[in-house]
Amino acid sequence: xxxxxxxxxxxxxxxxxxxxxxxxxxxxxxxxxxxxxxxxxxxxxxxxxxxxxxxxxxxxxxxxxxxxxxxxxxxxxxxxxxxxxxxxxxxxxxxxxxxxxxxxxxxxxxxxxxxxxxxx
Numbered sequence: 001x002x003x004x005x006x007x008x009x010x011x012x013x014x015x016x017x018x019x020x021x022x023x024x025x026x027x028x029x030x031x032x033x034x035x036x037x038x039x040x041x042x043x044x045x046x047x048x049x050x051x052x053x054x055x056x057x058x059x060x061x062x063x064x065x066x067x068x069x070x071x072x073x074x075x076x077x078x079x080x081x082x083x084x085x086x087x088x089x090x091x092x093x094x095x096x097x098x099x100x101x102x103x104x105x106x107x108x109x110x111x112x113x114x115x116x117x118x119x120x
Contacts, residue, residue, distance in 0.1 A: 004036055008027075009107065010108045012025065014105060016103060020093065023091045025088070027089050029112075031083055034113050035110060036110070036112070037078075039106070040106070041075075049091075051067045051092070052067075052079075053065060053087065053088045089108065
């Protein structure tokens with residue numbers, strides 16, 4: 001069995017407000033690789049959703065490629081990328097609601113392995 005190679009990570013602090021927020025992280029990927037993405041949140045009483053798009057949130061005609069239902073569970077995903085390029089991971093942070101926390105963070109860890117080597 002071939003292990004995963006660490007690719008990158010991103011840390012984004014969050015200040016909770018009474019309005020929903022979207023935090024976008026850029027993710028570059030190569031075709032033919034199997035990616036593992038692990039999403040972590042802290043101090044969230046409400047559910048954070050994660051979506052991956054083909055274009056930035058600044059572009060009107062972007063297409064959602066993956067969402068929380070794409071992963072092994074909500075925060076642990078395994079994806080095979082068929083088209084190389086830049087992808088956009090959007091965290092949708094709900095309004096503060098009844099949460100007692102005023103801030104937190106979002107963390108993503110990304111690892112990959114060559115899909116051809118993984119089959120051996």
